[in-house]
Amino acid sequence: MSAPTEASTPKALNVIPFVAVTSVGYVLFAPAAIPDVLTDRFDIGYTAFGLLTSVPLLSVVVAQAPSSYLTARYSTTRILLVATVVDTVVALTLDFARTFLALLALRTVWGLAGGVILTVGATHIARLHRNSKATRQQGFYGGALTLGGAIAFLAAPLLLEAVGAAGLHGPGALLGAFASAICWQHRDERSTHPGCSRPDAERTESAETASTRDRRDPSDSTARDRTNGESSSVRHLLTHPVVIVAAFCYVASLGSYVTLSTFVTAYFDALDVTGPLNAAVLLVATAGRAAGGVVAGRWDVRDWTSIVVATTAAVVGFFVLAFAHSRIVLALFPLVAMLAVSLPFGAIYGVAANSTVSEGAALAVVIAAGNLAALLLPTVTGAIRDATGDYSGAFVVLGAINAVAAAGVVALQRSSGPRSNAG
Incomplete structure (x- = not known):
C-alpha cells in the first residue's frame, strides 16, 4: 500500500472524529444537565442517578476489546461509519424510555457505540498525525467531547422546556448523523487503514528535532518497539510500563472529569x-484539553512533564474543595480542578499511542482503564453525597487518585534514566 501524502488526504477526514465525539459528549452528559427532573421523574436518589453516567461507561469499557480487534483489521473510517449510525439511532430512542430500568438498558446499548467512537476516533487521529501535531489533535479531540457535554448543559434544559422530553437528545443525534454522512462519503479512503503511513510522517521523521524527540520521553524508547518487531500481545500491553502509567493517569483525568461533570449541576x-x-x-474542560495539546506542541513541553504538572495541580484543587469553607472558593474551584484534570488529555493519548506497535490496542487499554474508573466514581460520589449530605469525601478520593497518578509519572521518569529527566 502506497503511503498517502498530506495533499492527497481529504481534509474532511480530520473532521470526522471531532464531530462524532461531540455527539458522544452530548448524549453522555445530557442527563447530568437536568438532575432534579430525572430524580423526580423516576423517583431515584443520587446513587441511582450516578448510574446514568456509570452504566454507559461500563459499555465503553466492554467496547474496547472489539475496538482493538477492529482497528487492527479495518480502516477507522468504516468502523466509525457503523458506530456513528448506531449512536444516532439509539440516541433518538433514549427520549422514549418510560422507566428508569428501560433508560439504563438503552444507555447501556448506546455506550457500546460511544466506546467504539472514543477509541477508533483517537486511533483515526493517530494514523493521520504524529509527534507534537498528534498531541495537539488529541487535545482538541478531548475538548470536543467536553464541548458536547457543555452544549448538553446549555441546550437540554431549554429543549425540555420548549419541546419536552422527546427532543432532549436531538442535538446529539444530529451530530451523529452528520459524522455518519462524512464517513459514508469517505468509506473507501485508504489512508485510515491499519499500517498505512501517516500523511505528515515522511517529512517529520527526517526533520524532527532532537528536542521534539526528547519530549516523547520515556515513550520514545518504546517507540523503537515498532522497528524491533516487539509483540503487541495482551500480555505485552498490560505489562508495558508506559501503558500502565498512562492508563492510571487517564484513570485520574477521566474519572475526575466525569465525576465533576455528572454532579456539577x-x-x-x-x-x-x-x-x-x-x-x-x-x-x-474543553479549553483545557485543547490548550494542553497546543502548549505541548508549541513550547516543546514534554508530554510527561505536562501530565505531572497538571495532575499535581488537580490534587491541590480537589483538596481545597474538600476542606474550604468560603462560598466563593467552593464556587470557583470546580473550574480550577476541571482545568487541571483536562490539560493532560492529549499528552496521555500521545504517550499511549507512541508506546507500542499497535496504537489502537494501547489506546484501548488506556481508555478502558479510564472508563472503568469513570463508571465507578460517579456512583461512589453519589453514595457519599447520600450518606454525608455533601461532596467533601468525594473530593478527597479524587485528590488521592490524582496524587497516585502524579507519583507514578515521577517514578517512571526516574526509572527511565537521565534522558527522561532532562529538562
Whole structure:
C-alpha cells in the first residue's frame, strides 16, 4: 500500500472524529444537565442517578476489546461509519424510555457505540498525525467531547422546556448523523487503514528535532518497539510500563472529569449558585484539553512533564474543595480542578499511542482503564453525597487518585534514566 501524502488526504477526514465525539459528549452528559427532573421523574436518589453516567461507561469499557480487534483489521473510517449510525439511532430512542430500568438498558446499548467512537476516533487521529501535531489533535479531540457535554448543559434544559422530553437528545443525534454522512462519503479512503503511513510522517521523521524527540520521553524508547518487531500481545500491553502509567493517569483525568461533570449541576444547586456555571465548568474542560495539546506542541513541553504538572495541580484543587469553607472558593474551584484534570488529555493519548506497535490496542487499554474508573466514581460520589449530605469525601478520593497518578509519572521518569529527566 502506497503511503498517502498530506495533499492527497481529504481534509474532511480530520473532521470526522471531532464531530462524532461531540455527539458522544452530548448524549453522555445530557442527563447530568437536568438532575432534579430525572430524580423526580423516576423517583431515584443520587446513587441511582450516578448510574446514568456509570452504566454507559461500563459499555465503553466492554467496547474496547472489539475496538482493538477492529482497528487492527479495518480502516477507522468504516468502523466509525457503523458506530456513528448506531449512536444516532439509539440516541433518538433514549427520549422514549418510560422507566428508569428501560433508560439504563438503552444507555447501556448506546455506550457500546460511544466506546467504539472514543477509541477508533483517537486511533483515526493517530494514523493521520504524529509527534507534537498528534498531541495537539488529541487535545482538541478531548475538548470536543467536553464541548458536547457543555452544549448538553446549555441546550437540554431549554429543549425540555420548549419541546419536552422527546427532543432532549436531538442535538446529539444530529451530530451523529452528520459524522455518519462524512464517513459514508469517505468509506473507501485508504489512508485510515491499519499500517498505512501517516500523511505528515515522511517529512517529520527526517526533520524532527532532537528536542521534539526528547519530549516523547520515556515513550520514545518504546517507540523503537515498532522497528524491533516487539509483540503487541495482551500480555505485552498490560505489562508495558508506559501503558500502565498512562492508563492510571487517564484513570485520574477521566474519572475526575466525569465525576465533576455528572454532579456539577447538583453541586451548584446545593450552593444556591445561579447562572450556567455547570456549562462554564465543561467549557473550561474543553479549553483545557485543547490548550494542553497546543502548549505541548508549541513550547516543546514534554508530554510527561505536562501530565505531572497538571495532575499535581488537580490534587491541590480537589483538596481545597474538600476542606474550604468560603462560598466563593467552593464556587470557583470546580473550574480550577476541571482545568487541571483536562490539560493532560492529549499528552496521555500521545504517550499511549507512541508506546507500542499497535496504537489502537494501547489506546484501548488506556481508555478502558479510564472508563472503568469513570463508571465507578460517579456512583461512589453519589453514595457519599447520600450518606454525608455533601461532596467533601468525594473530593478527597479524587485528590488521592490524582496524587497516585502524579507519583507514578515521577517514578517512571526516574526509572527511565537521565534522558527522561532532562529538562
